[in-house]
Amino acid sequence: MQKSLIVVIFFILTSPLRSNCQSVTYQSHSDIISNPERGFYHHTETHSANYNLLSESTLASYQQSESITQILRVFYLEDFRTSPISEEYLNNIRKDFSVARNAGIKCIIRFAYTTKSTSPYNDAKPEIVQTHIAQLKPIFQANADVIAVMQAGFIGAWGEWYYTDHFSSNLSVTEKDWENRRQVVFNLLDALSSDRFLQIRTPGYKMKIFDSQEPLDESTALSNTYNSRLGHHNDCFVASSSDFGTYVNPDVEKPYLNQETLYTPMGGETCALASPYSDCDNSSNELARFHWSYLNRDYNTQVLNEWDSQGCFDEITLKLGYRYELISGTFTEMVQPSGTFSFNLNLQNIGYANPYNPREIEIILRNQDTSEEYLIKPEANIRLWPLGENINLSFTAGIPAEAIEGSYDLLLNLPDSYETLHDDPRYSIQMANTGVWESNTGYNNLAQTISISSAGTQPLYTGDMEFKLIGATSDNLEIEGSSEIFGTTSTTGILVYWGRQNTELKRIIQRSENAGEFTTIAATQASEDYYLDANVESQNQYTYRYYLVQNDQKTAYSDEITLETSDITTPSISIDGQKADWGISPLLNSATHAGQAFSMRVFFDVQNLNILMEGPITQYEVYINSDLDGNTGYQEENNPIQGADYFISNQTLYRFINSQWSETEAVITTATTSNITEISLNQKELENLGLQTSVSFYSLVNNGEIQLSSTSNKPSIAFRALPPDLPSNITVKKSELMPKSRLLITWEACTYCTGYTLERSLDQSNYIEIGRYNANTIETLDDNLENETTYFYRMTSFNNMGSSTYSEPVSGTTGETILKTQFEKNDFNVYPNPTTGIINLSKAYNKIFLYSISGTMLRSAEQTSSVDLSQLQKGVYILVAEDIQTKSTTKVIKL
Structure with a gap:
């Protein structure tokens, strides 16, 4: 049940403390505020065939001119329905997030494969979806600061879970389909930073996934469980009595949703004008009832225009999400160093919802002469504050003995919880009051001057809450491990990496451009192996460093590394003991041991499996589950190598066959220089690899002292783009209309190809290229040929991996065709x-x-x-x- 009042008190206020207090009353206003993670959004989307990068100037104009602080970004993966996402596409996603961060915008994100609502719908199979989620996880982790929330997506048309080839049977969802859907949700929640929500399309879907109609309450919400992190979105709001199928059983689902959305994000779009459902009265009530935080500004404009004409559009604009108003405050006016400061503030939220992502509450005393700032963080959770009722924030705290005497501004700061955005005022919450907002700092000035003076008469503070000087040096956090940092480059990005640390820490990554000042560019879990910086330009030098944080403590800075973008486009591996040709191929896993970092990368090219291991390695065993089946290969319960089919050690490939490891005759190429070990073998040596797009690896290094594995000490998954196969049934026919000078070449498309090359010869030895065609082309005409001449043709196909081998030659001969048309009883009409x-x-x-x-x-x-x-x-x-x-x-x- 929602509480009517939240009071945060750390010391009972007595009359001696109140005797030196001054009260302030605040005036609210009705202006539109550019507050983060709330309000209207603009819809954007991009497609794999033609990736349209976000524009920083356009996004910035949303924030500055329209007070819109978020976009929906839909990433369509049409070209990757049967293969891993290309590194180019992944790099473009990284660039989009960087652009959003620079523009002061946050993203509601969704992934989908298709917009078709007729069968076949052309979404991806469950195993491909899971591959893509695993590929995207490092991007989600590195850019969690500008991800407002994620919509489940991936399944069906527009990622809305209905029109799907592979997650239902003729639109009937079986128990197996539900299990596949459940795994998509759980894996997405694992891939997202643990402080970020996922949203699902209907309340009925969530009930089915968790087999429960019991909504969250204050005891179960915000608890970092899967259930507590799954919110809701509705993309047909007020379109009918059921919102076009959003509700199957409204009498059950609407009360459920009303309770759930007190603690989870709610948003979406309208989709049809449908009086009386889309009229102002019902729409306003439903927005408040389900605690909406965001809504599409671009669709459906008929509904939005009707709201405008009926007079509720402005109110909705103000109330979407949160809208905080200061009411009054009572604060200690004069306090001596080491004295007790009293703080009592009343405010209210007149919006539909509270913020759904974590947000700190900071009270700041800023010296009016020196600008030095003292900070305290009351232990209050803004996400649990009551809606539409008085909120009282009260505490007492100590003034540091070393505080400089003088006059101080009293400030309220509600910044973003991520260090990358903490000091950016565009991501701080502004109160809806006249004269309080400081646009240059993101602070709300509480209009109270506090005097810190030895003449103060407040009692000396004896508690454990004390203002701390911002920027003061704190005790460094001692972390066992490595302070090393490594890097490689390409034309489009820079990869920096290190040895993995435990999950309780955050890694703060900083960058300096052309020897300038360091700025924070990312904050990730310390268990993440690497950061790929896509926001780079050619011929610029970038220097990187990091530090680790835990609560209010941090480590010293790591080593630094200076890098410049190179001319490498995609990896082209030479086994020479050098890593430069690996470009920004990401890490598979890493570890730290005895103060040194170890890492491993894997790259499948058209023919070979290539492995790069970095660190002082004297011996290694690389285990490969090439069919990704835990029930084949090596079997030992609770052993990380269970399911392994092969392992490589000391230039030898071993295969698990007939219940034992047997040495093969495979040729293994290796090269070792300094701390680099490179290994390569032909993919054909892995006989059960087949069309696998995901392969697992687990490595033991230096006689098992070091494990290179996933964060859960299980095998890590590498992603393999399948090499292009050949088109089939290539035929050459005479043209019916121009048989003397034209031949028609036809073929059947291949699965893993993005295009074809056609070559022609007169002698089957000397071929010339006569055309290149996209993947959808299945025939072409060869004109201006010699009469009664035989021509030979062969084809190759290609994709991002490279080109296939040549097809077998086929031939055709030009010349007049005598068409013998036989009419059966003259019945051809x-x-x-x-x-x-x-x-x-x-x-x-x-x-x-x-x-x-x-x-x-x-x-x-x-x-x-x-x-x-x-x-x-x-x-x-x-x-x-x-x-x-x-x-x-x-x-x-x-x-």
């Missing part, structure tokens, strides 16, 4: 001809082909007696009908 739509034939033929007048095949069908011309332009076409022994041709006219 087509009608109506001319036509505006469908051409009918006198019977069903085995095959029917329709060609343009230039010879391009436009339609083909089997076992049919009609052809639809309705979508073609007006003109003359050639119709060919084939049976087992007959072939008939005629002209048809489309009107």
Whole structure:
């Protein structure tokens, strides 16, 4: 049950303390405020075929001109439905987050594969989705500061979980489908930083996933469980009595959602004008009832315009999310060093919801002459404050004995919890009061001057809460491990990495550009192995360092490393004991041991498996589960290498077969220089690799002293883009219309290809390239050939990995074709001809082909007696009908 009042008191206020207090009353206003993680958002999306990077100037204009502080960013993965996400696409995501951070914007994010609502829907299989989540995890962790919230996505059209090929059976969700959906949710929650929420499309989905209709309450909320971190979004708000299927059982689901959204984020968009549901009265009530924090400004504009005409749009604009107003305060006016300071503030939240992400509460005393600041953090959780009622924040605290006497401003600061954004006023909360906001600091001035003076008469403070000087040196945190930092570069980014530390620590990464001042660019879990900086420019020098933090303590700075972007585009591995050609291929895992860092990277090229190990390595065993099946290969329960099919040690590949490890004859190439060990073998040596796109690795180094594994001491997963296969059924035919000078080459598309190259020869030895085609092309015409001449053709395919081998040559000969058209009892008739739509034939033929007048095949069908011309332009076409022994041709006219 929601509490009516929250009071934070650390010392009972008695009359001697109140005797030197002064009261202040604050005036609220009705201006729109650019507060973070609330309000309207703008919709943005990008697609794998044409990635449109975010524009910093555009995002900044949202914040500055429209008071919009967030965007929805939908990442479509159409080209990766059967393969891992490319490094180029991943790097572009990193760039987007960097642009958002620079612009002062946060992102609501979603991933999807398709926008189709007709079968086949073209989303990805569960195993591919899990591969993509694992690839995205380091990006989520490194950019958690500018991720406001994530929507579950991935499944179905628009990532909304309905129109899906692989997570339902003809739109009926089986128990197996629910388990697959459940694993997507759980793995996404694991991939996100633990202080970030995931949202799901309907309340019924959450009930099913957790097999419970019991909503969160104050005892179960904000507890870092899967259940407490799963919120809600509604993309058809007030569109009907059920919000177009959002509610299946409103009598159960709406009370559930009303309670849940007190503690979890709620947002989405309208999708249809539907009076009375979308009218102001109902819309305002539903927004308040379900504690909405954000809403799409771009869709549905009919609904938003109706709200404007009915007079509730401005109120909704102000109340989405939180809106805090100061009411009054009573504070100690004069206090001596070591004396007791009394603080009592009343405020209220008139918005629909509280902030849903963690946010610190800071009370600051700032010296009016020196600008020195003293800070204290009351132990209050802003996310549990009551809505629409008085909030009282009260405490007593000590003034440091060394505090400089003078006049101090009293300030309230509600900054972002991430160190990357803590000092950026665009990410701090502004009170809705006249004359309190400091736009340059992000502080709210409480309009009270505090005098710290030896003339103060307050009692000496004897408690354990004391203001601390901001920026004062604290005891360094001693962490066992390494202070090393490493790096490699490419044309598009810089990879910095280190030895992994435990999960209780945060790693604060700082960068200096061209020997300038260091600024904080990322804050990640210390268990993350690396940070990939995509916000770089060519011919600039960047210096990196990090430190670790735990609570209010931090370590000394690490070593520094200076790097400059290189001319490497994608890895092209040479086994030479050097790491520069690995570019920004990310780490698979790392460890620290005896003050030194160890790391491992894996890269699959078109032919080889390549491994890079860094550190003072004297001996290694690299275990590979090449089919990613824990029930095959080595079997020993609770052993991290369970399921391993191969391992590499000392230039030898061993395979687990017939219940034992057996040495193979595979050729292993290695190179070692200083702290670098490189290993390579042909992928064909891993006989059960097949079409696996995920492969697990677990390594023991220096006689087992060091484990290179995942954070849970399990194998780490490497991602393998499949090399291009060849198109099949390549054929060469004479042109029906220009047989003396044209051949028609056709083929069937291959699965893992992004394009094709076609070559031609007269002697099967000397080939020339005659064309390159995208993955959707399955035929081409070769013109201007010599009459009665035989030509040979071969093809290769390509994708991001490189090019395939050549296909077997096929040939065709030009020359006049004598077309013998046999009419069976003169029954080959087509009608109506001319036509505006469908051409009918006198019977069903085995095959029917329709060609343009230039010879391009436009339609083909089997076992049919009609052809639809309705979508073609007006003109003359050639119709060919084939049976087992007959072939008939005629002209048809489309009107």
